[in-house]
Amino acid sequence: MKTISEAMKEFNDNEKNPLRNVKKKKVVEEKGMNIAYDCEFNTNNDLELISIGLVREDGKTYYAVSNEFDESKLDDWLKENVIALLPPKEEWKSRETIKKEIVEFCGDSPTFWAYYSSHDHTVLFNLVGGMMKGPKGWPMRTNDLKQMQFHLGIAELPEQKEGHHDALEDAKWNMEVFNFLSKEADKVGVVSDFKAVEKRQKGK
Structure with missing residues (x-):
């Protein structure tokens, strides 16, 4: 099985490639960097x-902690496993401050990665203005590392x-997981057959 890089090189070098002789336009904005993130949040609120x-x-x-979450709605699990790890309240910040700092930190056109990313993506984009009103150049998705793990087997x-x-x-x-899976992707190649994925995961 060809690696992703080998398949792309073959496609680009192929004389029958319809894009081979297309005049390329200058890209106005450089692609941003990969950013892995995690959010802690209250599912009860x-x-x-x-x-x-x-x-x-x-x-x-x-790293930042919001000073606006409702402490009265925290359950025991959150208190024991999340709140107990937070820095002193003097270091907590407003949501608006966190938003401005994150937008500056991420820059233009970032590529986001998270583990079981659905809730994290919702929390992040609620913070920065929503899916439709988020920062210019930001993608409307977060790539899921767990899905990447599954598809690579x-x-x-x-x-x-x-x-x-x-x-x-x-x-x-x-x-760390993103870097690990990126290296594994070159070994495994592109998988389009879910049965092949299942076989790989079972070691067959």
Whole structure:
């Protein structure tokens, strides 16, 4: 099976490629970088943001805790597993401040990655203005690392040894997983058959 890079090279080099002789236009905006992130939130209160951590592929990180979440609606699990890990309240920030800092941190046209990303994506875009009114150049999706793992047929991911439910530590692990899966993608190649995926996962 050809790797992604091999398949793309063959496509680009093929003389029958209809795009081969098309005059290329200059790209106005450079593609942004990959960013892995994680949100901690309250599912008992409309996915209200508690904390967020982001890691860019260049290694730079961002972390913030909202000072606007309703503490009266926290359940015992959140208190024990999330709130207990937060920094002092003096360091918490308003949602508007977090929004401005994240937009600056992410830059133009970022590519987002998260693990089981559906809720994280909703929380992030609720913070920055919504799906339709988000920052210019931002994608309307977050790529799901769990789905990427499934489609590549990878049985096990690198272990996260500590920092579970600390948004920044989870985001760091997400970036580790992204890098791991990206390397595995070149070994596995493109898979379009779900049966092939299942066989790989079962080691057949």
